[in-house]
Amino acid sequence: MPSGNITCGGQVCGSATFFEPGLRDSSLDLALFVSGVASIGESIFKGGMSLLRGAGEVAVKEGVGAVAEQVVVKGSKAAIRDALESGAVNELQKQAVKRALARGAAADTFTVEKLADGSIRITREVAGRAGGRATYESVIDAGGNSMSGSAVQKAYNASGNLVHYDPK
Amino acid sequence: MPTSAERKALERFARLEISLAELKHSLGDMLDFSFGKEERRVTSYFLLVQPGVRVEKKYIDVAMDKHARGEISTEELSDWATMLLLNDAYDWQGAEEDEIASWLNEISMLTLKANAEPD
Numbered sequence: 001m002p003s004g005n006i007t008c009g010g011q012v013c014g015s016a017t018f019f020e021p022g023l024r025d026s027s028l029d030l031a032l033f034v035s036g037v038a039s040i041g042e043s044i045f046k047g048g049m050s051l052l053r054g055a056g057e058v059a060v061k062e063g064v065g066a067v068a069e070q071v072v073v074k075g076s077k078a079a080i081r082d083a084l085e086s087g088a089v090n091e092l093q094k095q096a097v098k099r100a101l102a103r104g105a106a107a108d109t110f111t112v113e114k115l116a117d118g119s120i121r122i123t124r125e126v127a128g129r130a131g132g133r134a135t136y137e138s139v140i141d142a143g144g145n146s147m148s149g150s151a152v153q154k155a156y157n158a159s160g161n162l163v164h165y166d167p168k
Numbered sequence: 169m170p171t172s173a174e175r176k177a178l179e180r181f182a183r184l185e186i187s188l189a190e191l192k193h194s195l196g197d198m199l200d201f202s203f204g205k206e207e208r209r210v211t212s213y214f215l216l217v218q219p220g221v222r223v224e225k226k227y228i229d230v231a232m233d234k235h236a237r238g239e240i241s242t243e244e245l246s247d248w249a250t251m252l253l254l255n256d257a258y259d260w261q262g263a264e265e266d267e268i269a270s271w272l273n274e275i276s277m278l279t280l281k282a283n284a285e286p287d
Contacts, residue, residue, distance in 0.1 A: 102261035151254040153208045164205040
């Protein structure tokens with residue numbers, strides 16, 4: 001599958017993997033899914049069903065979901081915008097991704113992943129001033145709409161451990 | 169798509185004219201959120217709102233002024249920013265988008281436990 005770096009102003013600012021337009025259907029999803037699941041010795045049926053249950057579970061079942069995903073593009077806001085213009089996601093999802101991009105700052109790192117059911121997950125990582133980081137995730141279905149329960153914010157300390165929000 | 173009343177509620181919340189509880193009351197089952205200790209999650213059952221409900225930099229100034237005057241708590245301020253960040257009905261594409269995003273993120277993180285411990 002073709003892939004490569006994205007350059008912004010002559011410098012590498014992200015990387016991308018492009019899907020064959022003719023294969024953007026369930027057969028590709030299944031191929032990705034099979035190879036991913038086989039690699040960890042999980043049951044194909046069990047894994048597939050888990051991924052088809054809905055956005056909420058896709059968003060939280062990171063262990064299973066990750067094997068059936070493919071990073072479409074990762075990098076800066078500029079890198080993702082370039083990838084969008086190159087057809088990295090379908091037209092319906094494009095508007096939602098653009099809005100998600102605008103929610104982040106130029107210094108944030110974005111990852112766009114294709115999930116097994118044709119939806120895409122956008123993750124934005126924000127470096128915190130105290131050395132930790134926050135992540136914002138959302139899952140956009142093939143029709144370009146956010147999937148139920150998929151907009152999630154988490155925060156991690158400098159060691160990568162999940163930290164807590166507390167009312168003050 | 170939201171009704172005109174629902175859209176108005178979203179707009180008023182963006183300007184912090186109504187609370188999160190009032191927003192939830194106005195939108196009913198169309199909006200779910202769970203601001204837990206480990207993660208904060210928002211579900212909007214509207215299709216992608218077009219055009220989005222605009223968020224301006226001046227709204228952040230107003231919110232911070234309210235907080236400085238003690239009209240809203242730090243938790244309310246943080247929850248406000250988090251709702252704007254997680255609810256894709258809100259949109260701030262434009263020249264100020266980076267600045268708005270940075271401020272909202274900083275405000276949203278205000279309620280992180282001061283001495284954060286590993287999970």
